[in-house]
Amino acid sequence: MKHQHWIRSAALAGVIVLLTTGCSILGSGKKSDIDAPPGASTDVDAKTTSAAVTVDMSGDITSQMTVYVKDAKGFVTPLSLALPKTVSVAKTTLEYMVDGGPETSQLPSGFQALLPKGTKVISLNVKSDKSAIVDFSKEFLNYDVKDERKLLEAITWNLTNFQTIDKVQLRVDGKDLKEMPKGKTPLDAPLARTMGINLEKSEDTEFGQATPVTLYFLNQNDQNYKYYVPVTRLIKRTDDVAKAVVEQLIKGPDQKKGLGAVLNATTELKSIKPGEGLITVDFSNKLLGTDQKASADALQSVILSLTENTTFKQVQIKVDGAVKITSTDNQNYSKPVLRPTHINPAIKL
Incomplete structure (x- = not known):
């Protein structure tokens, strides 16, 4: 009973947050680019950007696209896989989220698809209101009742990656689902990114007085595959979401959940300023290591987290006002950086 109560409370948290903050922070128009293969035609995916395309050993054309699956610790996590080139890219990504399906051979150790075995995507239709x-x-x-919310998060976050989709309504054999049958999560309103993902609440925060921020922390499987995990944290209400994002990244993940920090606890934020189409973040030189380089993981996490929570598409990172920054993987960050097209590539194209 307690478990069912938590599922229902967590499902409602996004709605409560919207009522208390007055705006949709997580659904503010930003989308991670999901790539349609060249020549994709008349469906939902026609407005997305062109994909990295390759030819597999059988001669089939594939594109790198993102799906949401569950890792060994139970976190819903995006992975970029090589999926076949199809007209309906969004429908294909869902089909590749079915347990025991064709994606199995591509999943790194410890990852599992969340849609139950044998599930078929009968249809996927997108309306003019982006539903x-x-x-x-x-x-x-x-499905397993303990995965009920994870299943809903995976579907919702997967589809709302597409620029033509903002909300999701579920049907089974042509009939609308009003609630999930096992954990009783309500589905009387369309699902949206505002529901959060891997939801957690700060101890000093109440649901009715909260602002959600989605933060990207690190995890690693038993084969040393390192990847980012999005965590929606409910914090005390704030109007300065961008600043709160960086402060929460510095605070780090909940130690009990086993995720890795991306920014050192001694990292100092000097300023964060919005501009036209970009946001500029200025850190002190404590961002740099002894080699005078910034952690590549830290920089990517800052970019992912800021573009997730705001409408800005680019991030300019500075250290003590200077833009001449090199990361530990020898990338140059002197210019504004766009959000990565592919998060957690499980394959190399």
Whole structure:
């Protein structure tokens, strides 16, 4: 009973946050670019950007696209896989999120698809109001109750990556789902990114007085594959979301959950300023290591987290006002940086 109560409370948290903050912070128009292959035609994916395309050993054309799966610690995590070139890219990504499906061979150790075995995506239709109606076969209902919210997060965050989709409505065999049958998560309103992902709440924060920020921390599997995990943290209400994002990255992950910090606790934020199309973050020189380089993981996390929570598409990073920054992987960060097109590539194209 307690478990069901938590699922319902967590599902409602995004709605509560919107009522208390007065705006949709996580659904503010920013999307991570999901790539449609060249020549993709008339469906939802036609407005997305061109993909990195390769030819696999069988001669089939594939594109690198993002799906949301579960890692060994239970976190819902984006992975970029090589999926076949199809007309309906969004529908294909869902099909590759079915347990036991064709994605299995591509998943790194410890990762598992969340859609139940045998689930079929009967249809995916996108309306003019950017709502996607997904019709699954009855096998969709054969999920484990402990994964109910994770399943909803994976579907919602996967589809809302597409620039033409802002909200998601679920059907099974043509009938609208009003609630999930096992944990009773309500589905009377369309699902949106505002529901958060891997939701957690700061101890000093109340649901009715909270602002959500989605932060990208690090995790690693048993084969040393390192990847970013998005965590939506409810913090005390604030109007300066961008500053709060960086401060929470410095604060780091909940130690009990086993994620790795991206910024050192001694990191100092000097200023954060919005501009036209970009946001500029100025750190003290404590961002740099003894080699005078900034951690590549830290810089990528800052970029992912800021572009996730704001409408800015580019991030300019400075250290003591200077833009001549080199990362530990020898990338030059002297110019504004766009959000990465592919998060957590599981393959190399």
